[in-house]
Amino acid sequence: MDDSEAQFALTxxxxxxxxxxxxxxxxxxxxEACGTLWVxxxxxxxxxxxxxxxxYASRGVSTQILxxxxxxxxxxxxxxxxxxxxxxxxxxxxxxxxxxxxLIARSxxxxxxxxxxGIESQKVMLANGESLEAGVIINAAGIHAGAxxxxxxxxxxxxxxxxxxxxxxxxxxxHQLVELGYLKSAHxxxxxxxxxxxxxxxxxxxxxxxxxxxxxxxxxxxAPMMARMLRRATDFMPGxxxxxxxxxxxxxxxxxxxxxxLIGPCPxxxxxxxxxxxxxxxxxxxxxxxxxxxxxxxxxxxxxPLSPYLPDRHA
Amino acid sequence: MPEITIDGRRxxxxxxxxxxxxxxxxxxxxxxxxxxxxxRAALCGMxxxxxxxxxxxxxxxxxSCQTLCVDGMVVETT
Ligand SMILES: Cc1cc2nc3c(=O)[nH]c(=O)nc-3n(C[C@H](O)[C@H](O)[C@H](O)COP(=O)(O)OP(=O)(O)OC[C@H]3O[C@@H](n4cnc5c(N)ncnc54)[C@H](O)[C@@H]3O)c2cc1C
Ligand code: FES
Numbered sequence: 001m002d003d004s005e006a007q008f009a010l011t012x013x014x015x016x017x018x019x020x021x022x023x024x025x026x027x028x029x030x031x032e033a034c035g036t037l038w039v040x041x042x043x044x045x046x047x048x049x050x051x052x053x054x055x056y057a058s059r060g061v062s063t064q065i066l067x068x069x070x071x072x073x074x075x076x077x078x079x080x081x082x083x084x085x086x087x088x089x090x091x092x093x094x095x096x097x098x099x100x101x102x103l104i105a106r107s108x109x110x111x112x113x114x115x116x117x118g119i120e121s122q123k124v125m126l127a128n129g130e131s132l133e134a135g136v137i138i139n140a141a142g143i144h145a146g147a148x149x150x151x152x153x154x155x156x157x158x159x160x161x162x163x164x165x166x167x168x169x170x171x172x173x174x175h176q177l178v179e180l181g182y183l184k185s186a187h188x189x190x191x192x193x194x195x196x197x198x199x200x201x202x203x204x205x206x207x208x209x210x211x212x213x214x215x216x217x218x219x220x221x222x223a224p225m226m227a228r229m230l231r232r233a234t235d236f237m238p239g240x241x242x243x244x245x246x247x248x249x250x251x252x253x254x255x256x257x258x259x260x261x262l263i264g265p266c267p268x269x270x271x272x273x274x275x276x277x278x279x280x281x282x283x284x285x286x287x288x289x290x291x292x293x294x295x296x297x298x299x300x301x302x303x304x305p306l307s308p309y310l311p312d313r314h315a
Numbered sequence: 316m317p318e319i320t321i322d323g324r325r326x327x328x329x330x331x332x333x334x335x336x337x338x339x340x341x342x343x344x345x346x347x348x349x350x351x352x353x354x355r356a357a358l359c360g361m362x363x364x365x366x367x368x369x370x371x372x373x374x375x376x377x378x379s380c381q382t383l384c385v386d387g388m389v390v391e392t393t
Contacts, residue, residue, distance in 0.1 A: 167368075167376045168350075203350055244376050 002055055006260050006308030011281065012061065013304055014288030018092060021287070028098040030202040036091040037066070037075065037175040039196070039236065040083045045180040049086045056088070063088050077172055077239045093176060093199050096283045116141070119148045122271050136297055138273045139266070143254045145276040152266050155314050156277045159255040160213040162226050164248040170204030172239070179236060194229045196236040206243065208233050210280075212253075219250050253279045256314075263289050263309035264296065273297065274311050319388040334379035334390055335360065335367045346379065348393050 002008050018031075025031045040046045049065055056063045064087040066074060071085045104111060115127040119139055124132045139145050146154030179196040192213040199207040211229045213222070226248060234241045256262060256277040266272040275289050292302035292309075307313075318327045319334075321341045328337045335357040338346060345354030347368050357367035362381045370391040371377040379390070 169375060242374070 002052065003259055004308075007281070008055075008059065009304045010261070010285050010288045010292075010309070012059070013291065014285045015091070017287035017291060018094070018284075019090065022092070025094075025099070026102060027202075028095070029102055030095040030098065031092055032094075032200070032202050033090050033092040034200055035175045036088040037071070037177050038086040038088070038180050039071070039078065039177055040085060040180050042083050046083045048180050049084060052086050061088070075174060075177065077237050078177070079236060079238055082236075087175070091176060093201065094283065095201070099283075116148055118150075119269070119272055121269055136271055136273065138275055138293065140275045142276055143252050145254070145262075145274060149266060149269065149272070149274075151268060152274075152311070153314065154262065154274065154276070154311070155257055156254045156262070157214065157256075158217055159253040159279065160211070160216045160250055161209060161253060161280070162211040162221065162229055162248065162250050164208045164226070164230070164245050165201075166206045166208070166240075166243045166245050168204035169206065169243055172204070172243070173198050173200045173206055173237075176200070177236070179232075192225065194225070194232045196232050198233065198237065198240075205246075206240070208240070212280075214255075217252070219252075221248055221250060254282075255279045258314075261285065261289065261309055262311040263293055264306050264311055267312040317384045317386040317388070319384050319386070319390060321390045322392055328384050332384045334369065334371060334377075334382045334384055334388070337384050338369065338379060338390065338392060343392050346392050 022031045022033070038049065038052065040049050053063050053065055066085045066087055068082060068084050071078065071082055074085070074087070112132070116124050117127050118125040119137055122133055122135065122137065124134070124137060126132065139148055141148055143156055143158045146152070146156055177196065177198045181195060192211065194211045197209040201207060209229065211225050213225065216222075230240070254277045256279070259279060261278040261282070262274050262276055264273060266274050273293060275293055278285055278289070292304060292306055295302035296306050316327050316329060317332070318325055319337060320326075321338060321343060324341065326337060326341050328340065335346075339357070344356060346356045346366070349355055355366045357380050358364045359366070360380045362378055365378065367379045368376045369379045371379070371382060372389055
């Protein structure tokens, strides 16, 4: 969330919006304010922990540094010998499909299911030959956003990731756990990488990630990649090897060259907007994206400036 | 004949008895609880449905229909 000032601003705004929503979200959304622990393996990473803490503190987000002993108490299933961690309180986990269902229901929107083949200024062309007209159109088609607007430059590249979910083991993991080395792997813009990332679900299930592969479009599970990812997980948490997995799958992140989403007017297509390219943060930043884009469209001043995310910034 | 503990009760079973069979013989009808708290019990008996999961010797989610009773084993249902 602190890759850049602009990414931090959108993430913080979104986190606040999630917190505002949280008291009356239904159970199905599984909102869980478990906090994030950025795990440091060695002294070098502890220096990064301290840098991160200062970065957050100077921007009004309080965090807490845990030493090796405190980390062990916080997460007994992590391996011995880790240096410590940064605890970001109030970071939360949600179950995105049910969150989406809930938010759509609240909005009172009419949902039509259809494949679009193109977007014009005030028209969405559908695969069945029909078209829909609207005063404002927002293209939120993820990695397919560019295909719907061939005349607009949409610099989004697919970045595949693997996920695995276990059976229920309540209490096995208490926080979202991310290795600090994750920064190194998430930053590389070529090649493939894995990093230790575990999220506890309210059910007691563990969601285990993560892998990153560029230029791969097939949704198939890549067994060697999955094996690498799980080895990384067991390096940090040996006990994971004894848990039983119930499902694994892949997804594709929509990555942009500067790791910031594209939010705002489509250059050359009046009344058309884009909201895509959130890479690995799009669940978190969904609410902030919606807020700043709707404010912009209705002529209000958004709580944070739209400029860093404008789709034509790469031009 | 192996003697095992099911939910704190000692039961003696014949050799080659599966844990699922031992649980049923002990008169326990709920092997585990679903996410919403409903009772669940062995269904397929052949390792496919995963309904028969119990904790065996501290290991949660063990398939009781695929595990044979061993002397001293500790089984917990919910
Ligand atoms: C492995 C992995 C782990 C992740 N972990 C996290 C995480 O921990 N936290 C986090 O915040 N984010 C995470 N993300 C990122 C997050 O999933 C995405 O950023 C987010 O889903 C993007 O949402 P979106 O609505 O922009 O795009 P999408 O979710 O891709 O939705 C695009 C939608 O457009 C539809 N569509 C596409 N083309 C057409 C068409 N022609 N006609 C009609 N509909 C169309 C698609 O069917 C789809 O429903 C992860 C992603 C992956 C792959
Ligand atoms: S009864 Fe179906 S797996 Fe054991």
